[in-house]
Amino acid sequence: MMLAPRLLRLLAALPLLALGGCAALEHGVMNHAGPIAASHWHLYVIVGVVLVAVAGPVLLLTPLIAWHYRLSNKRHAFRPKWDFSWTLEGLIWIPPIGIVIGLSVLLWDYTHMLDPYRPIASGQAPLEVQAVGLDWKWLFIYPDEHIATINRLTIPAGRPVHLRLTSGTVMQSLLIPRLAGQIYAMTGMVSQLNLAASHPGVFLGENTQFNGKGFQDQKFNVVALPPADYPKWVGQARASGHPFDADDFAGLFHKSSPSQPVVFSSAPPHLFRQIIVRSQETGS
Amino acid sequence: MTDGILPAVLGRFEWQSLPFVRAWEHPNASEIVGAGAGAVVIIGAILVAALITRLGKWRYLWSEWFTSVDHKKIGIMYIVLAFVMLSRALIEGVLMRMQQATAVNSPGFIAPDHFAQLFSTHGTIMIFFMAMPFLTGLINYVMPLQIGSRDVAFPVLNSVSLWLTAAAAALVMASLVVGRFSTGGWSGYPPYTELAFSPGVGTDYWIWAVTLGSVGSTLTGINFAVTIYKMRCAGMRLMRMPLFVWTALCTSILMIFAMPPLTVATALLALDRYLDFHFFTNDLGGNMMNYANLFWLFGHPEVYILILPAFGVFSEVVSTFSSKQLYGYTSLVIATAVITVLSFTVWVHHFFTMGQAADINAAFGIATMAIGVPTGVKIYDWIWTMFLGRVRFTVPMLFSLAFMMTFVLGGFTGILLAFPPLDYLAHNTLFLVAHFHNMLIPGLLYGMLAGYHYWFPKAFGFRLDEKWGRISFGCWVLGFYLAFMPLYVLGASGMARRTQAVFEPSFRPWLYVAGIGALLLAGALASLFVQLWVSVRDRKANRVFAGDPWDGRGLEWSISAPPPEYNFAVLPQVNSRHPFHDGKRQDDPYAPPRAYEDITLPRNSMTGPAIGILAAAAAFGLVWHMWWLAIIGALAISAVVIARSFARDVEHTISADEVQRTEQRWLRAAANAAPIPRELEMTSANQGLAEVSA
Incomplete structure (x- = not known):
C-alpha cells in the first residue's frame, strides 16, 4: 500500500x-x-x-x-x-463522462477532507493563532500565550495549528506552500485555516493576492520548532520583546514591510477584534 | 480667480501626470520605459497622421472605412484594432518576463508600481481589446457570408459597437501619455480599487475603458444573435449552419447574458468612487465578495465567449484542409450548446479560497470538470474529421493541430485546478497564470490566427505568404512552450503571480527560459507583420480573385475574393450543410443567374464614429474629473442618437446594371482561371478555382 x-x-x-x-x-x-x-x-x-x-x-x-x-x-x-459512427460517438461521450463521475467522487471526498476549516485530527489541542494581513506584512497574535509577532510564525512541530485570519486593509491571501493551501483574509470577516508541520524546519509563507507596491516583500518564515523548544521560544518572546502599545497599533496601518521580524512580549487580549472593528470604520 | 478656473477646466491634471515630466524629474529606468512608451504612442500617432495626409487618404478613410456600415469593413477594422492592441500587450508581457528574470534578489529595471500597471494593462488589453475585437471582427466578416446574408441585422449599431470598442481602447492608450493606468489587475478587485487604496486616475481609466468595451460587446451580441436568427438565406436551417455560425450564435448569447454583470460591477465600483457609495468598500457595510461574484459571473462565460469562436474556426479549417465533411456535426452542435449553458455554472471556481463551505466548492468543482466532457468531444470530433481524409498542412491547419495538442495540456491542468484542494495551492500563483495562458493562447489566439490565414484571401483577394506564416507559427508554438511551461514549475514551487521581484535564486533558470520564450513570442508577432508586408508586396502573384483558394465548403467561398459590397448578387438558396462543396459537384457554381436586380444597402453613417469619439471624450472627462467635458460628451451622444432617428435617407441602391458588370467581371475571371488540384494550393498556381474531384 x-x-x-x-x-x-x-x-x-x-x-x-x-x-x-x-x-x-x-x-x-x-x-x-x-x-x-x-x-x-x-x-x-x-x-x-x-x-x-x-x-x-x-x-x-x-x-x-x-x-x-x-x-x-x-x-x-x-x-x-x-x-458519423455510433461506436465512436459512444467512445467519445461515455468514457469521459465515466471518468468525470469517478473524479467527482474523489473531488467531493477530498474537498471535504481538505476543507481548510476542518480541524486536524490529533491527540493535542491545536495551537490557536490569529493572523492579520496588513500592508505589507503579517501580524500573528497568539491569544493563549498573549504574545504577538510580525512576519514570523513560530509553531511547534507535530501539533496542529488553527489560524483565524482577517485583513486590516485590502483582501489578501495567506499561502504556506509546504504546509497547506491558501485562504483569503478579508476585512471585517474571519476565515480559518488548519495546518501542521510534521517536522521542525523553516518554511516560506506569503501573501499571494496583489495589494500594492510592497506586495512582493510580503513574505515571512514559518519556523516549526521541536515540541520541547516551543515553550522556550514563548518564554524568550515574553522576556526579550517589548509590549505591544498604542504606537505599535498605529504602526500596523503604515504601509511598510519591516526589514526584520518583530516580537511583542505581550499583546492586548482583544487586539484581533480591535483590528476588525477599526478596518470597517468610516474612511478606512 | 485662476485658482478656480484651471482646476475646473483641467480637473485632476497636473504636470506630473505626463510621463515625460516624471522621467525628467526622476530619470530612472522605470520612468524612462514609461516615457518611452508614451513617446511611442505620440510619435506613432503623428507618423500615421502624417502618412495619411501625405497620401491624401483622409477623405478615403472617412468615407470608405470609418463611416462604413458594411459588416466586412467593420470586421476588418476590428481586426486591425486587435493587432495594434496585441502589439502593445505582447510587448508588456515581454517586459514583465524581462523584469522578473532580472529581479532575482535585485530590483530589476521596472519599479513595483509600474510593474503593476504592466500586468493590469496586459490583462485588460489582451481580453477586452485584443481577444474581443479579434473574434468580433472575424464573426463580423465571415458569419453574414456564411449564412448567405448581405449584412448584419443592425448595420449602424454594428458601427456603434466598433467605435465604442475603439474609444475604450483609445482610453487605455491615452493612459500611457496622460496619467497612469490601474494597478488593480484586469479583474480590478475592490477594496484595493476603491478610493481609499487607489485614489489616482488609474482605476478610473480601467473602469471606463472596460465599461465602454462591455457595452459595445453587449450590443454586438444582440446584433449577431438577431442576424443569425432572422437573416439566414432560404434553406439555411439551424442544423445546416456552418459550425462557425453555431459558435458565433452561442458566443452572442453568452455576450448578451454575461456582459451586463460586468457593466453592473464596474458601474457600482464607479458609484463607490465618484458618489461615495459603499457597495464594495471596507466601511459602512460594503462587501467586496459581491464584486467577486458579479465579476466572475461575467468572467467565466467570458472565457467561452473567447474560446467558442475559435472552436468554430477549427471546425471549418480541419474539415476544409482534410477535404472531408466534419465528423459528428450534431455532436459538435450539442457540445457547443452544453458548454454555453455550463459556462454559467462554474464561476465560483475563480475564488475557491474565499472560505465558503466545502459543499459549495465541491459542487462548483464538479461542474467545472463537467465542461471537460463536451470540450473533449470536440477535440475527438476534429481528430475523426482528419481520419480517412486528405490532410494538407497549411498554416491554418498547423495552428489547428498545435491547438489540439496544446489545449489538451491546458485542460489537464484545468482539471487539476477544478479540484478545490489543489486550487488552494495553485490559486494566485504562476501555475494559474500558466494554465490560463495555456488555454487562451491555443484556444483563442491560435484559433484567431488560423481564421486570419484561412479567410484573409477571401477578404483581400490574395493569399498570405506561406514561408513567413510557417516561421511565425513555429515562433508562436515554441515561444508558448518556453514561456509558459516554466511558469507551471514556478507556480508549483509557490511563486505568487504579479510579483515584481523574486527572492529565490533557484527560480532563476526557469525565469530565464520563460524570458527567452517571451522574446520568441515577440518574434512571432514580428513575423506576422513581415508576412503581411511580404504578402502585400507579392500580391499580384498570389491573387485568388475567383474566390475559392482552399476548395471550400460554405457559401463564403462561392463569391469573388474580395466579395462585392452586396456579397451575393442573388441571395442563395441552400439544401445541405456544405452548399458550395455540393454545388461544385452537382452543377456549375459559376453560372450567371437568370437576371440581376437592384440591390438596396444601408448608406454610410457617421453615427458610429461620432458616438465613439464623444464617448471617449466623456470617459476621459470622467477619469480626470473634467466635468464639463463629461457632461458635454454625454449630452452630445444623446443629440447624435436623436439626430440619427430623424435621418430618412439611410439606404442606397446599386443598380442591376452595375451588379451585372461586377458579377460578369468576376465570372469571366473564374472562367479564365485554371482549376488546381490541392497539391498546388500553396503555390502561385492557385487562382482561387478548385479542381473538383469526388
Missing part, C-alpha cells in the same frame, strides 16, 4: 527532474512538510495519473492521424462523406 504512492510520486517527478532545475520545486508542495500538504500532494498524483491516461490518446492520435492521412500519402482510404 505504501509503495504505490511512493512509486507514483517518483514517476510524476521524473519528467521534472529531467528538466534540471528541480531545486525550485523544493519550495513547493512536492516537498511537503505537514499532513495537509502531504494529502494535497497525494491528490495531485492521483489526479495527474488519471489525466495522463485522459490526455494521452489525444496527444498520440492527433499527430498520428494527421500525418498518416496526409495528402501525399496515397496508400490510405479516402472517404470524404464519412462523418
Whole structure:
C-alpha cells in the first residue's frame, strides 16, 4: 500500500527532474512538510495519473492521424462523406463522462477532507493563532500565550495549528506552500485555516493576492520548532520583546514591510477584534 | 480667480501626470520605459497622421472605412484594432518576463508600481481589446457570408459597437501619455480599487475603458444573435449552419447574458468612487465578495465567449484542409450548446479560497470538470474529421493541430485546478497564470490566427505568404512552450503571480527560459507583420480573385475574393450543410443567374464614429474629473442618437446594371482561371478555382 504512492510520486517527478532545475520545486508542495500538504500532494498524483491516461490518446492520435492521412500519402482510404459512427460517438461521450463521475467522487471526498476549516485530527489541542494581513506584512497574535509577532510564525512541530485570519486593509491571501493551501483574509470577516508541520524546519509563507507596491516583500518564515523548544521560544518572546502599545497599533496601518521580524512580549487580549472593528470604520 | 478656473477646466491634471515630466524629474529606468512608451504612442500617432495626409487618404478613410456600415469593413477594422492592441500587450508581457528574470534578489529595471500597471494593462488589453475585437471582427466578416446574408441585422449599431470598442481602447492608450493606468489587475478587485487604496486616475481609466468595451460587446451580441436568427438565406436551417455560425450564435448569447454583470460591477465600483457609495468598500457595510461574484459571473462565460469562436474556426479549417465533411456535426452542435449553458455554472471556481463551505466548492468543482466532457468531444470530433481524409498542412491547419495538442495540456491542468484542494495551492500563483495562458493562447489566439490565414484571401483577394506564416507559427508554438511551461514549475514551487521581484535564486533558470520564450513570442508577432508586408508586396502573384483558394465548403467561398459590397448578387438558396462543396459537384457554381436586380444597402453613417469619439471624450472627462467635458460628451451622444432617428435617407441602391458588370467581371475571371488540384494550393498556381474531384 505504501509503495504505490511512493512509486507514483517518483514517476510524476521524473519528467521534472529531467528538466534540471528541480531545486525550485523544493519550495513547493512536492516537498511537503505537514499532513495537509502531504494529502494535497497525494491528490495531485492521483489526479495527474488519471489525466495522463485522459490526455494521452489525444496527444498520440492527433499527430498520428494527421500525418498518416496526409495528402501525399496515397496508400490510405479516402472517404470524404464519412462523418458519423455510433461506436465512436459512444467512445467519445461515455468514457469521459465515466471518468468525470469517478473524479467527482474523489473531488467531493477530498474537498471535504481538505476543507481548510476542518480541524486536524490529533491527540493535542491545536495551537490557536490569529493572523492579520496588513500592508505589507503579517501580524500573528497568539491569544493563549498573549504574545504577538510580525512576519514570523513560530509553531511547534507535530501539533496542529488553527489560524483565524482577517485583513486590516485590502483582501489578501495567506499561502504556506509546504504546509497547506491558501485562504483569503478579508476585512471585517474571519476565515480559518488548519495546518501542521510534521517536522521542525523553516518554511516560506506569503501573501499571494496583489495589494500594492510592497506586495512582493510580503513574505515571512514559518519556523516549526521541536515540541520541547516551543515553550522556550514563548518564554524568550515574553522576556526579550517589548509590549505591544498604542504606537505599535498605529504602526500596523503604515504601509511598510519591516526589514526584520518583530516580537511583542505581550499583546492586548482583544487586539484581533480591535483590528476588525477599526478596518470597517468610516474612511478606512 | 485662476485658482478656480484651471482646476475646473483641467480637473485632476497636473504636470506630473505626463510621463515625460516624471522621467525628467526622476530619470530612472522605470520612468524612462514609461516615457518611452508614451513617446511611442505620440510619435506613432503623428507618423500615421502624417502618412495619411501625405497620401491624401483622409477623405478615403472617412468615407470608405470609418463611416462604413458594411459588416466586412467593420470586421476588418476590428481586426486591425486587435493587432495594434496585441502589439502593445505582447510587448508588456515581454517586459514583465524581462523584469522578473532580472529581479532575482535585485530590483530589476521596472519599479513595483509600474510593474503593476504592466500586468493590469496586459490583462485588460489582451481580453477586452485584443481577444474581443479579434473574434468580433472575424464573426463580423465571415458569419453574414456564411449564412448567405448581405449584412448584419443592425448595420449602424454594428458601427456603434466598433467605435465604442475603439474609444475604450483609445482610453487605455491615452493612459500611457496622460496619467497612469490601474494597478488593480484586469479583474480590478475592490477594496484595493476603491478610493481609499487607489485614489489616482488609474482605476478610473480601467473602469471606463472596460465599461465602454462591455457595452459595445453587449450590443454586438444582440446584433449577431438577431442576424443569425432572422437573416439566414432560404434553406439555411439551424442544423445546416456552418459550425462557425453555431459558435458565433452561442458566443452572442453568452455576450448578451454575461456582459451586463460586468457593466453592473464596474458601474457600482464607479458609484463607490465618484458618489461615495459603499457597495464594495471596507466601511459602512460594503462587501467586496459581491464584486467577486458579479465579476466572475461575467468572467467565466467570458472565457467561452473567447474560446467558442475559435472552436468554430477549427471546425471549418480541419474539415476544409482534410477535404472531408466534419465528423459528428450534431455532436459538435450539442457540445457547443452544453458548454454555453455550463459556462454559467462554474464561476465560483475563480475564488475557491474565499472560505465558503466545502459543499459549495465541491459542487462548483464538479461542474467545472463537467465542461471537460463536451470540450473533449470536440477535440475527438476534429481528430475523426482528419481520419480517412486528405490532410494538407497549411498554416491554418498547423495552428489547428498545435491547438489540439496544446489545449489538451491546458485542460489537464484545468482539471487539476477544478479540484478545490489543489486550487488552494495553485490559486494566485504562476501555475494559474500558466494554465490560463495555456488555454487562451491555443484556444483563442491560435484559433484567431488560423481564421486570419484561412479567410484573409477571401477578404483581400490574395493569399498570405506561406514561408513567413510557417516561421511565425513555429515562433508562436515554441515561444508558448518556453514561456509558459516554466511558469507551471514556478507556480508549483509557490511563486505568487504579479510579483515584481523574486527572492529565490533557484527560480532563476526557469525565469530565464520563460524570458527567452517571451522574446520568441515577440518574434512571432514580428513575423506576422513581415508576412503581411511580404504578402502585400507579392500580391499580384498570389491573387485568388475567383474566390475559392482552399476548395471550400460554405457559401463564403462561392463569391469573388474580395466579395462585392452586396456579397451575393442573388441571395442563395441552400439544401445541405456544405452548399458550395455540393454545388461544385452537382452543377456549375459559376453560372450567371437568370437576371440581376437592384440591390438596396444601408448608406454610410457617421453615427458610429461620432458616438465613439464623444464617448471617449466623456470617459476621459470622467477619469480626470473634467466635468464639463463629461457632461458635454454625454449630452452630445444623446443629440447624435436623436439626430440619427430623424435621418430618412439611410439606404442606397446599386443598380442591376452595375451588379451585372461586377458579377460578369468576376465570372469571366473564374472562367479564365485554371482549376488546381490541392497539391498546388500553396503555390502561385492557385487562382482561387478548385479542381473538383469526388
